[in-house]
Amino acid sequence: MSPADDAARTPAVRPPSLTDRTIEAVREGIRNGTLVPGELYSVYRLADELGVSRSPVRDALLRLAETGMVAFERNRGFRVVVPGARELTEIIAVRLALEVPAAERAAVRATDAARVALHAEHLAMQEAVLAGDETAFMLHDQRLHGLMLDLAGNAHAARIIENLRDATRLVGASTIKQSRSLDDVCREHLPILDAIDDGDPGAAGAAMRRHLESTGKLLLRGAVGGQDTSLWEDLVDPVSGPDRPVTG
Structure with missing residues (x-):
């Protein structure tokens, strides 16, 4: 089998989406202390800092909210949540x-x-x-x-x-x-x-x-x-x- 055939049979690796990248960026911020529990953060500012639109940032934060890591405050932003x-x-x-x-x-x-x-x-x-x-x-x-x-x-x-x-x-x-x-x-x-x-x-x-x-x-x-x-x-x-x- 030729190298071309091998390549054709190898499934393409899907690159991480903007939402996936945003999730990882937020998690890394939590790990290194950039995002501090209790502080109020702006979705708009986070989007600007990451260089992405607000849509993937909202999607990422919604997925993180499902795990209990962040919580939204209506029309204000989000906070990192310390588990009780x-x-x-x-x-x-x-x-x-x-x-x-x-x-x-x-x-x-x-x-x-x-x-x-x-x-x-x-x-x-x-x-x-x-x-x-x-x-x-x-x-x-x-x-x-x-x-x-x-x-x-x-x-x-x-x-x-x-x-x-x-x-x-x-x-x-x-x-x-x-x-x-x-x-x-x-x-x-x-x-x-x-x-x-x-x-x-x-x-x-x-x-x-x-x-x-x-x-x-x-x-x-x-x-x-x-x-x-x-x-x-x-x-x-x-x-x-x-x-x-x-x-x-």
Whole structure:
């Protein structure tokens, strides 16, 4: 088969739309602190800064509003929204619903090349630990989770999780300095990778559940300023009582 035939059979990659580009620009602004929670921003000014018309900006903000990341104020503009305790708990519930089965499928589907890529991201996390670089650590953490979602074959789920992680960043999603260190978080990923290496879906899912529950409970405690677990029990683990240990 000639190179021309190969090219003809290769599907064209659709370039990101103006709306997609605007969504990414807003999310990047939230990540780097350019867009501050609570401040009122103009749709018109954002469109001018991005060099696009107001239509894709409105479309982008409407899609971000569906994730809870921004909220509109009629005839005034929009604000970046900090998730409350209930929103945080709902976010973790969604992540558990999507990422636990994704880890299980990753253990079944992972190729040697995929395992190498997963360990490369984890190694980069370890290097960030040694450097004390939280920004780099969180970037490689997100990429590691993204690779597992990609292995599960659900691109829509990967986009949802990316949005949810950006939303929780607004309240300190890394939970660093909230009872665990960068090294602690890094170590939580090892059982997941070990299970994927072993091709053990049950162990991979259980390890992912433990990691996400650890993150979620720390976020919730920080949001409510104490040890109140009623939201967690209602939304994440409705069949357990306060004395039932979480076994993953």
